[in-house]
Amino acid sequence: MDILIVEDEAEIAQLIQITLEKEGFNCRISRDGNNALQIFQEQAPDLIILDLMIPHLDGLEVCARIRQKPGIKDPYILMLTAKGEEIDRVIGLSTGADDYMVKPFSPRELVARVRALLRRNLRQGGQNNGNTYRTRNFVIDLERHTASRQTDSQAIEELDLTTLEFNLLSTFVSNPSRVWNRSQLIDKLWGDNFFGDERVVDTHIARLRKKIEPDPTNPIYIKTVVGIGYKFEDLPIS
Structure with missing residues (x-):
């Protein structure tokens, strides 16, 4: 699975990369919003870890633009922020984020969230006709x-x-x-x-x-x- 890490703080980006690569994921890092969109257009990942406060285009704008692009792979988006207010969570989810984490977070929690997003499958129930x-x-x-x-x-x-x-x-x-x-x-x-x-x-x-x-x-x-x-x-x- 390919993961794009969009985080302008080098130490945090490197920590996320090391943590996820130990779990077998392929990771790329982007430091700003414009570069993140460029990488997304060249090779869309399966999941994007997107910091809210990044240069040029903030995380909300990047998330909204990715969701507006038709015909391109639609990745899961896990939004990161140092803010914990309810309004930030609501705004982030309304732009199309799938989940939300507040910094600081533990590497174990990050891995759990990533795996949970990538495992999202329908648990079928009820009657059907030949599937x-x-x-x-x-x-x-x-x-x-x-x-x-x-x-x-x-x-x-x-x-x-x-x-x-x-x-x-x-x-x-x-x-x-x-x-x-x-x-x-x-x-x-x-x-x-x-x-x-x-x-x-x-x-x-x-x-x-x-x-x-x-x-x-x-x-x-x-x-x-x-x-x-x-x-x-x-x-x-x-």
């Missing part, structure tokens, strides 16, 4: 790891989803009309490997809506159940 879930407008093929949607023009569109988005959509499509709260979705998708803020679920829901909803601002498939969570609505195959 395929179907509703009127969606087909999820678990074996081929593909998802498709019928568009308004009746064309079949294959969806370009990250692993987490695929797992999230699979969870919804396999349980239509079920209401999920954040804790249940976290348990389904990450299990005991989750360390972050529950509101990261909202970020991933928003990103998935942009890819499957005709109008993400007025969703017809993934609906918000006020005060509880989310549910998926689509007609079953008769």
Whole structure:
């Protein structure tokens, strides 16, 4: 697995690199935001460890730009900061970070967080038909790891989803009309490997809506159940 470390403090960057390379990861280091984006475009890593306060472009801007780039490998992002205020966590997660660590941290915790992010797989449940879930407008093929949607023009569109988005959509499509709260979705998708803020679920829901909803601002498939969570609505195959 390839990891990009974006950290302007040389000692911290080197500590992270040594710690993760001992665990078998391939690491590269970037000292500023512009260089990090350049490295990302040349060879996207599997995971980015991104400090919030870096030169030229800060971590929030780097994170937002990476998430906005279509057609490029979508890495997990673990954001680092010396700040511990709640607002910093919320802002970081809202830009697309998957997890959040406050400095100083222990090398053991860092390795645990990295491994947890890279192990994110869907723990499947419920009934399916030949490893395929179907509703009127969606087909999820678990074996081929593909998802498709019928568009308004009746064309079949294959969806370009990250692993987490695929797992999230699979969870919804396999349980239509079920209401999920954040804790249940976290348990389904990450299990005991989750360390972050529950509101990261909202970020991933928003990103998935942009890819499957005709109008993400007025969703017809993934609906918000006020005060509880989310549910998926689509007609079953008769």
